[in-house]
Amino acid sequence: MREPVELRRKRILAVVHARGAVKVSSLATELDVSAVTLRRDVEELARTGMLRRGHGVVRPVADDVPARAVPAARSGDTAGDGAAIALVVPERHSYLYETLHGARTALEEAGARITLHIAPQAAGAERPQVERALAAGARGLLISPRWRSAAGEEADYGWLSEVEVPTVVMERRPRPGSALHALDSVCSDHWYGIHLAVDHLISLGHRRLVLAARNDSPTARAIRSAFSEIAASRPEVEDWTVVLSSPNAGPGEPGTREPVPDLTALLRERGVTGAVLHGDEDALMLVQRLTESGIRVPRDCSVVAYDDVVAALGSTALTAVAPPRAEIGRAAAELLLDRLAHPAGTQGPVRRVELLPRLEVRGSTQELIRSAD
Known part of the structure; x- marks a missing residue:
């Protein structure tokens, strides 16, 4: 089924807002969209005032707003000024891109700098992205692994439990008793x-x-x-x-x-x-x-x-x-920001947060019509 236009444009906006500025050619490759389609989407998003176009580069409309500048290190922030928060999500996953959007909004409101890492559709693809982010000095990690199978999920528990920066898992609930049971997570119920x-x-x-x-x-x-x-x-x-x-x-x-x-x-x-x-x-x-x-x-x-x-x-x-996809991302970002604001040992207990879905009743359900005997 072809990806709906509005979802593709949400993905474009998510990447642009997370990065601050992106080459159009790189964006097309990263999102697996043809250059012609990408340019058409960018033109429409620019026309409606949702992003800014330059010479082969797109930027968020708020790119010149001071709130996007990196703030001075807060109390307990040991990574130094300018260290980013890394967001790791799977490629071509419209459901989790809405979670990403919620996280990005909360982080930008707090003045945090963000780096977005998109993991390809392959087993174990998240680990190299996380290692790259940590090598670049990331001070915190928000991650939504794809985890196509329970075995693949288990395979990631060991290395992810040993990440040495505050980490929150978004829209995932690690298995009880696993190495990630004591890792902060925010998930739908x-x-x-x-x-x-x-x-x-x-x-x-x-x-x-x-x-x-x-x-x-x-x-x-x-x-x-x-x-x-x-x-x-x-x-x-x-x-x-x-x-x-x-x-x-x-x-x-x-x-x-x-x-x-x-x-x-x-x-x-x-x-x-x-x-x-x-x-x-x-x-x-x-x-x-x-x-x-x-x-x-x-x-x-x-x-x-x-x-x-x-x-x-x-x-x-x-x-x-x-x-509550966007709310999951926001709650995860706020939890991570709280961890970063307090020195190690003063952050309180690990939190495994669940938010409740809602039911949207539309035209595909009705009372059962029973035939006469």
């Missing part, structure tokens, strides 16, 4: 998000449910676990199942291969009338396929998407669970 989705469907009379979800991120794994637990515990639910949402929604765990069912056939075979679909792009495509197969949304099947990045943009706007 995905259990609660799935609770909202299931409870909404049950309240509308739906009793046979399916979760069609990804299996290539910590969020996906948390959603799958929560759905299984909640659906099994609700006596109203007569039947439920969890399936992979699309062929590219894996790979899941090494050595495993999860089949991708025909969702249309599955809904008919099991009499499913309520579906939770993760993430938004897969959800929109699945709804299109259901419609093409004669399953009407929401008359025949109510659908709740999980992510709410582009869920409202479909021909039928999707009811969606909306994790």
Whole structure:
């Protein structure tokens, strides 16, 4: 599915605001966007006053505002004046770019200097980015690792737990008892998000449910676990199942291969009338396929998407669970700034913060219409 224009432009703004000034050619390569598309986006963003254009360079509109200058070192700031805070996020990840935007806003308001490091889509890609940032003198780290599998997540625990600057993990919840359990983190409460989705469907009379979800991120794994637990515990639910949402929604765990069912056939075979679909792009495509197969949304099947990045943009706007993406980034940045403002040993206990998602009810869910016996 082609990336929506508004999301691509959000990614452009995130990089420009984090860097302060970026070459157009470098920006196109970094964001994996054609030069023609990038220039068109830059022209439109400049026209609407959201960034400034120069000779082959783009800058944020606030580039000349004194608040962007690096402040004098605060009490307990041992890295020296001008040391930056490093933000590390995966490339081409619209969900986490909104988290990045929230973090960047909070850091800029505090006058902190930022360096953005985008990790490519490869196992272990975050570690070289972090090492590069530390070698350049970063005084703090905000990081959202991709962690496509639980094994890949575990592989990063050792080196990330040994980073020698204050670190906050954004929108990730390290495994309890792991080496990162005692690392500051700020995350959405995905259990609660799935609770909202299931409870909404049950309240509308739906009793046979399916979760069609990804299996290539910590969020996906948390959603799958929560759905299984909640659906099994609700006596109203007569039947439920969890399936992979699309062929590219894996790979899941090494050595495993999860089949991708025909969702249309599955809904008919099991009499499913309520579906939770993760993430938004897969959800929109699945709804299109259901419609093409004669399953009407929401008359025949109510659908709740999980992510709410582009869920409202479909021909039928999707009811969606909306994790507080920008607020996660802001809370993580504020926590890191608090760590940096206090000398080591006076910073208080480690904090594992969870923020609750909300449910945005739109046109893809309705009360179940039962046929007459």
